[in-house]
Amino acid sequence: xxxxxxxxxxxxxxxxxxxxxxxxxxxxxxxxxxxxxxxxxxxxxxxxxxxxxxxxxxxxxxxxxxxxxxxxxxxxxxxxxxxxxxxxxxxxxxxxxxxxxxxxxxxxxxxxxxxxxxxxxxxxxxxxxxxxxxxxxxxxxxxxxxxxxxxxxxxxxxxxxxxxxxxxxxxxxxxxxxxxxxxxxxxxxxxxxxxxxxxxxxxxxxxxxxxxxxxxxxxxxxxxxxxxxxxxxxxxxxxxxxxxxxxxxxxxxxxxxxxxxxxxxxxxxxxxxxxxxxxxxxxxxxxxxxxxxxxxxxxxxxxxxxxxxxxxxxxxxxxxxxxxxxxxxxxxxxxxxxxxxxxxxxxxxxxxxxxxxxxxxxxxxxxxxxxxx
Amino acid sequence: xxxxxxxxxxxxxxxxxxxxxxxxxxxxxxxxxxxxxxxxxxxxxxxxxxxxxxxxxxxxxxxxxxxxxxxxxxxxxxxxxxxxxxxxxxxxxxxxxxxxxxxxxxxxxxxxxxxxxxxxxxxxxxxxxxxxxxxxxxxxxxxxxxxxxxxxxxxxxxxxxxxxxxxxxxxxxxxxxxxxxxxxxxxxxxxxxxxxxxxxxxxxxxxxxxxxxxxxxxxxxxxxxxxxxxxxxxxxxxxxxxxxxxxxxxxxxxxxxxxxxxxxxxxxxxxxxxxxxxxxxxxxxxxxxxxxxxxxxxxxxxxxxxxxxxxxxxxxxxxxxxxxxxxxxxxxxxxxxxxxxxxxxxxxxxxxxxxxxxxxxxxxxxxxxx
Numbered sequence: 001x002x003x004x005x006x007x008x009x010x011x012x013x014x015x016x017x018x019x020x021x022x023x024x025x026x027x028x029x030x031x032x033x034x035x036x037x038x039x040x041x042x043x044x045x046x047x048x049x050x051x052x053x054x055x056x057x058x059x060x061x062x063x064x065x066x067x068x069x070x071x072x073x074x075x076x077x078x079x080x081x082x083x084x085x086x087x088x089x090x091x092x093x094x095x096x097x098x099x100x101x102x103x104x105x106x107x108x109x110x111x112x113x114x115x116x117x118x119x120x121x122x123x124x125x126x127x128x129x130x131x132x133x134x135x136x137x138x139x140x141x142x143x144x145x146x147x148x149x150x151x152x153x154x155x156x157x158x159x160x161x162x163x164x165x166x167x168x169x170x171x172x173x174x175x176x177x178x179x180x181x182x183x184x185x186x187x188x189x190x191x192x193x194x195x196x197x198x199x200x201x202x203x204x205x206x207x208x209x210x211x212x213x214x215x216x217x218x219x220x221x222x223x224x225x226x227x228x229x230x231x232x233x234x235x236x237x238x239x240x241x242x243x244x245x246x247x248x249x250x251x252x253x254x255x256x257x258x259x260x261x262x263x264x265x266x267x268x269x270x271x272x273x274x275x276x277x278x279x280x281x282x283x284x285x286x287x288x289x290x291x292x293x294x295x296x297x298x299x300x301x302x303x304x305x306x307x308x309x310x311x312x313x314x315x316x317x318x319x320x321x322x323x324x325x326x327x328x329x330x331x332x333x334x335x336x337x338x339x340x341x342x343x344x345x346x347x348x349x350x351x352x353x354x355x356x357x358x359x360x361x362x363x364x365x366x367x368x369x370x371x372x373x
Numbered sequence: 374x375x376x377x378x379x380x381x382x383x384x385x386x387x388x389x390x391x392x393x394x395x396x397x398x399x400x401x402x403x404x405x406x407x408x409x410x411x412x413x414x415x416x417x418x419x420x421x422x423x424x425x426x427x428x429x430x431x432x433x434x435x436x437x438x439x440x441x442x443x444x445x446x447x448x449x450x451x452x453x454x455x456x457x458x459x460x461x462x463x464x465x466x467x468x469x470x471x472x473x474x475x476x477x478x479x480x481x482x483x484x485x486x487x488x489x490x491x492x493x494x495x496x497x498x499x500x501x502x503x504x505x506x507x508x509x510x511x512x513x514x515x516x517x518x519x520x521x522x523x524x525x526x527x528x529x530x531x532x533x534x535x536x537x538x539x540x541x542x543x544x545x546x547x548x549x550x551x552x553x554x555x556x557x558x559x560x561x562x563x564x565x566x567x568x569x570x571x572x573x574x575x576x577x578x579x580x581x582x583x584x585x586x587x588x589x590x591x592x593x594x595x596x597x598x599x600x601x602x603x604x605x606x607x608x609x610x611x612x613x614x615x616x617x618x619x620x621x622x623x624x625x626x627x628x629x630x631x632x633x634x635x636x637x638x639x640x641x642x643x644x645x646x647x648x649x650x651x652x653x654x655x656x657x658x659x660x661x662x663x664x665x666x667x668x669x670x671x672x673x674x675x676x677x678x679x680x681x682x683x684x685x686x687x688x689x690x691x692x693x694x695x696x697x698x699x700x701x702x703x704x705x706x707x708x709x710x711x712x713x714x715x716x717x718x719x720x721x722x723x724x725x726x727x728x729x730x731x732x733x734x735x736x737x738x739x740x741x742x743x
Binding site: 091 | 585740741
């Protein structure tokens, strides 16, 4: 979650090392050279649209897919040729894969057969695992008599009871409704902190990844497009594609005049002249046409009597109003801009919701901008 | 409630009839009534006739229409009938075992190893034997297994045997081979369906939780396929007990089954009541034996689990099975000497069925779905 934490972890010995992992399905190139190190105790997410290879990568780590090239090291051991039952990983499947012919307790205790524990010890371990996921009273329940959230918890308990070095979660929350999903997100973070096991989460939901992860690898077409902690990923996306995938971003055409002493000077259509730092230009800064990305919450509506710092003000016409209760989203066509920008405003006391067609003034801040050349 | 106050009976009946016809149940009954009438006429009525007939007796050319148990006494007491019924059960049991054991790998292969778009082709191929008449297939087995047939010819040619095998035709073995072949598709299909229904991620979960392929099969695939296996057992066992064409054509004297005796009673000996009695007995015994098999499977698996699985559980389940089977054998073979043939069989059936009822009542359906 916090940046400090993730930096501490990357200094530790990595528990998972991916180096040049490639996977072909016939002609289809599913993984195109994935390299990453995942630290002990880290909550790591693989985020991407469907078909980007994130699930393939997870399944390769679990041992369900052979990789065509490269190496997967778990706890320093090369996993080539090691079957899933011999890997120090356990998985929470997207469908949960709860054994329908067993009770909840039998499901959770499934993996203990070879643990060398006697019946009483197994019962105790199952009880503890169920307690941990908040299903203490459900042991005798038949597996098919569970709700979606409960199945999810059983799948978690069943995997965690194995005390894996790495817990793999394949879109574990996608089958739950919004409320339940939010509850389980918090629950997962709590569990991960409690057991200290490395979690690798596969998800296509950027919000979920931002909420839960220490670090996120954004994947497109079998490649990692960016690997960063959530805040960096959100604030400084390295490409327009990542920026579009994580949250919402406005893209405004801009004219870069040049770079002087680490400062980039440019003219943004509809906003005006701005000076950016080099850190805000992930793909460098060349003179010429470029695009500037601004998050909706970095643009602020100005009400009567308010004015922007340093005179960085722009005005335009409201083209769309979307009222969410806590927030209002406006599409505002700035004077001189080719397309409307989206602006999000928290609905605080004294803030009037503007009407369609009204004139609006905006304040903007160059520090919140990213330049894509 | 309302129409009750109406006072005039016919109006009430009429109203309630119309109300019934409009209800879900009424619509359902209307929908099934043609088939229901058909089923009653063609299944229930003949069955009732046979049961009725079984209590009458044949007196030379006429049928004595007086209810008596004498046929049953004879059916239970005559060693010939006992031997034939026992042989029928034994042959059908063997056929069922062989068929299911052979069908399972085929169904497993199609479900797990055939490309999804080729599965229907494979199922289609399996039904190809049905393109020829059953009779012709049985005759072909007669040719294949003959004294100078291809099986003996090949084995002789390879020098594996010195003289043609005589135990493969005109005895119980030939009946088992022929029936197992004929019923294979009936066993493959239900097993295939139950295997298809298994969520493949369950098998991955089992592997993920530390089990080898073999143990994943035993702990997940097999229990979940049990409904299909059970269906296959019923589909094969019930009709084969009553089969009479196959034993007649390839069974010789050593492969004669109870249905051949029923045929002989009705058409050769002109004793239809006795034939009917044997048919009713066969029906009851098959039902009880099946019930016995299913409930005992449940009991043994339950015992296995209760003892914590593993060798201890297996030993307990095996002991329970062996003890009961030994007791049954003892009563069956020694019973006639102690209390007479009829009473011993009745006692055996009653005791076994009572046990079945007790198991159904007290032993929960386990994870094997039986």
